[in-house]
Amino acid sequence: MLTITNLHARVDDTPILNGIDLHIATGEVHAIMGPNGSGKSTLAKVIAGHPAYTVTEGSITWKGADLLALPPEERATGGIFLGFQYPVEVPGVNNAEFLRLAYNARRKARGEAELKTAEFAPLLATRIRQAKMDVVFAERDLNAGFSGGQKKRNEILQMTVLEPELALLDETDSGLDIDALKIVADGINTFRRADRAIILITHYQRLLDLVRPDRVHVLAKGRIATSGDRTLAERIEADGFEAVLA
């Protein structure tokens, strides 16, 4: 469903991705690991269409079409979701209203009728319950004053509401205590389905113990240095990146 071929990208004048090749099929969960600065977050942002990054070479096809030709909002309505490593705060924008706008943008793209606030509320309430979040979050401003853990859980909530076909989760596990990590992992496992794919970007084995990946890739210097099954993650946990990259 997603094919990345020889992808090169830079921010300003600094090349960060130097020829990524990756194919993800429906139903698969891939983990992307790698040392700091290896380009993991950049890869996620390039897939989502962040305007600060320039693709200089290569291609990304999504469901057979050229993904790079689309603005970020059309990638999103086309089924791609990025769970941010550092979700931004947007004061004054109500969380529930924001989710409804996003949900309706997706429905609109599919040619479905948009939902009114009252129609959307029950769906949101169900998802909030599933994410084990407090209902007051719906009425708060988007991420404003949320703790690090609350922000990450809010990302998972958004994912479950928007029901993308591909979820890119950028270090959704970092900064979580063990209870929150379990809740987030439960959210991801519930979301996991044969018609959806997930890319987990993570530093830690502990998430991969809870959400078992089909493939593990190690990024180094903007390229995929090595790939394997989940035993690769275990080796990294035991011996460090140096060992597997050597």
Next chain:
Amino acid sequence: MSDPDQDAYKYGFSTAVEAVTLGRGLSEEVVRAISAARNEPAFLLAFRLKAFKRFQQMEEPDWASVDYPTIDYQAIQYYSAPKSKDKAAGEATYASIDDVPKEILETFEKLGISLGEQKRLAGVAIDAVFDSVSIATTHQSRLFDAGVIFCSIQEAVRQFPALVERWLGKVVPIADNYFAALNSAVFSDGSFVYIPPYTKCPLELSTYFRINNTDSGQFERTLIIADVGSQVSYLEGCTAPQSSKHQLHAAVVELVTLDDATIKYSTVQNWYAGDPITGEGGVYNFVTKRGLCKGARSHISWTQVETGSAITWKYPSCILVGDGSIGEFYSVALTNGRMQADTGTKMIHIGRDTRSTIVSKGISADYSSNVYRGLVQIHPQAEGARNYTQCDSMLVGKTCTARTYPYVDVQNPSARLEHEASTSTLSEEQLFYLRSRGIPQEEAIGAIVNGFCKDVLAVLPLEFAAEAHKLLALKLENSVG
């Protein structure tokens, strides 16, 4: 005429219409000529001459955080009236809408204001002012039946001279400040409203100001009197053609509420702001707006959405004389390009148990400068006075500035004042976050900016809230990303 839709500022077109002017420059003769052109009564000529005398003794204020080249007051035309179809030059009032030149009606149509019988807004009565002259006031008869007077100030001087004489200059004295003195000497037209006792005005009242002549200043004068127990909601809108010259707009607005009366005054200001890169042209918006809560438990509420003008210098204020009276100021000031705004309010607490609320939202982008300046003053006799002030600034980009100058002067120990302030930024990351959820850029900017301003937009009359939402998003579209 340029195509309004092709310009970034879509109201930047001008209308080719023959104008009657008094030429450039300011002198006692010009003041007398303005008064004579309109057959004004003696009291008004005396008022003007006194103001002109004081104006000559005053100096242009320089304390505001705005920067502009010296204004040549002799290069400005102080009177510009579109020539009417059949009337002699100099005479510029219209007995009916049929006398109004078609170009002018078309101008207002283009601005979305229909003055003709068929298409005009059902719930809103509009007074349309074109340069120095009021063109038409709609829904006159329906208002008349309710006892409400809503007409141009020129008309009011003719028909209700006693009311005008009683209140004109009573809230903003002629020598209050430099620009108020100038206005008092040369003011041309504007709106007059009187709401009789225990009457709720059956319609929203609205004045639409249009500067067309790019050489003329606009000096309108608005006077609204809400008698005992009455209520009115009033809205003003403003646009001007795009011009490389600066146009001076020095208006005075005076509001008076007697016992238990309420005036809600809303402004959506979108004067031409000048070239966003060079700063060439644009309106100097030097306006004095003040409300006098004269009666007990009376209430004046200012709401402003300021999105235009090269320079805005404006402090809609409330003088809370009546015991238990309430003053409110809700403001959104958006600056982009090279705009400069120094705006805020004064809440002067004189009566007992007076209350005031100030909510100010400043948004600055590009190379603009945005200042909130406010004064809360509690007089010694204002037992139990209360004020709540909230000032928030949003910065878009790294080259703009936002500043806040809240002045407080408390002379009664029982007063309670609260002040909250914040500064935030609208960042590329916020925009990307919303876009990455499928929300298109334009809607994303709208959501963020309107979210920031929601406390103010919520108090705008419904008809205009939607317009303000769109205007704010539109203005920032080119400043982000």
